[in-house]
Amino acid sequence: MGMFMNKDSNIVINVIGHTNPDTDSLCSAIAYAYLKRKVTGGNYVAKRAGQINAESKFVLDYFQAEIPDYLGDVRTQVMDIDVNRVKGVTENISIKAAWKVMQEGGWQTLPVVSNSGRLKGLLTIEDIAKSYMDIYDSRVISNSHTPFRNIVETLDGEMLYGNPEESVQSGKCLIAAANPDLMESYIEEDDIVILGNRYESQLCAIEMGAKCIIVCDGAKVSFTIGRLAENHNCFIIQTPYDTFTVSRLINQSIPIGYFMKREKLITFGLGEALDDIRDTMAKKRYRDFPVLDWNGNYFGMISRRNLLGARKKKVVMVDHNEPTQAVYGIEEAQILEIIDHHRIGSIETVGPVYFRNQPLGCTATIVYQMFQELAVEIPQKIAGLLCSAILSDTLIFRSPTCTKIDQDAAEKLAKIAGVEPQEYAAKMFQAGSNLSVKSPGEIFYQDFKKFEFDEVTLGVAQINSMTAKELELICDKMVPYLPKALSEHKIDMIYFMLTNIMEEETELLCEGDGAKELALKAFFLPQDTGHIVLHHVVSRKKQVIPALMTALQE
DSSP states (O other): OGGGOOSOTTSEEEEEOOSSOOHHHHHHHHHHHHHHHHHHOOEEEEEESSOOOHHHHHHHHHTTOOOOEEOOBOSOBGGGSOOBOOOOBOTTSBHHHHHHHHHHHTOSEEEEEOTTSOEEEEEEHHHHHHHHHSOOOTTHHHHTTOBHHHHHHHTTOEEEESOTTOBOOSOOEEEOOSOHHHHHHHOOTTOEEEEOSOHHHHHHHHHTTOSEEEEOTTOOOOHHHHHHHHHTTOEEEEOSSOHHHHHHHGGGGSBGGGTSBOSSOOOEETTSBHHHHHHHHHHSOOSEEEEEOTTSOEEEEEEHHHHHTOOOOEEEEESOOOGGGSOBTGGGSEEEEEEEOSOOOSOOOSSOOEEEEOOSSOHHHHHHHHHHHTTOOOOHHHHHHHHHHHHHHTTTTTSTTOOHHHHHHHHHHHHHHTOOHHHHHHHHHHHHTOOTTSOHHHHHHTTEEEEEETTEEEEEEEEEESOHHHHHHHHHHHHHHHHHHHHHHTOSEEEEEEEETTTTEEEEEEESTTHHHHHHHHTTOOTTOSSEEEETOOOIIIIIHHHHHHHHHO
């Protein structure tokens, strides 16, 4: 079966229901992700696009199933790009060492990080070029507090006396080319003196209080000079290079912290959406941008070129197919499959998808059928979740959406799960309808969906209860809340269904311009009707939405 192929088993495929998930959309997502993992070995993970309601929480607790992780946005993020894992360097390494790292890796920008992983700055090839072109004075080595270790490394030398971990703190850098009499007039305390193998020049520099002498051409340093240097606390570095090369190279030992950009660094987090960073990248003409991980530590680098290879998030839509009900950013995601039992809305996909839509009472029934078709055994926990979903969506088989196929499936699943359907459903609805303690907002969003027809957007929320008393209390709470919900969503009309499962009837609350008139027209009720009570109406999908659609089209 072509729909079961998945090339890369590591890529997460999000199996997700609609926003404001109900028991069917959660349980079907968990069960379908399990089925797909069994059949394909792919990394199918159930997610939820909103808060779970009390009924669903009861079901998941009852069958000891974990609540799926929340996924509120499926736009492509920085984490969906191949980030260049350029290793960070510390700020005291030399320009020469930094240049070598850049050449070896082919990097244009180096991130400079602290020992704890924080980003401290950025060094670009341009910064290095600038360090060569700018004419620095003879005190740049001390001004930049260059570690002696950097000088030794840059000159491929050896420290004969002194501590390489110390840094240059003061003094200038010069070449001793003159005779000692003249040298005495320009060597000062703490200077770094570049010289050759002339004993008297070395002696003079040490006696004048130089901090370090650099002996060129690999010349030997006599025992006497060594002892004298130790006594005067003067460092000696021996290098194979001549004085011209040393004077040219020594500035390359300056630590990169002296040149790097520290201020106003533009960074991106792994969770940022590509849309948001594209604009920033276009405005700032840098070549590379650092990426920080979830803890704000340096992670890697990205350039504009990396954006071209961004991977869209992979999604399987369960129990819905309309963009208005889907997780935020669905138009940017790659939809692989849709498993649903609702009317077909305006979803558009880039490529062909596996779309299974059957006129059944519940998505869980379709998932059950797929387990049968693929001959995959249903574990007790999964059977319990699927059975709960069917009982919930069909209102214990009372809803007109319920078919014989749904009822048969629920009864078979109940056996595997070890529950008695009617008894268990009563507990489940009881847990879900403990609404007296909830705020009007919580009650409203427990099961709310948006629908679009001919430029008109409707919102329809529904609450189910076993008792008329509870519905009465909810009604009093909800009437003043509906105008707020209407303005929050910027939609044309809102309907709130108060459904009594046992009596099989629904009281319909209306809000919005023309909402009540539309409902009266849809259900052929007299214009002077006060409370709208719809007998034998319990299904939003099969009874309320089609009636409103028909009335709108007339």
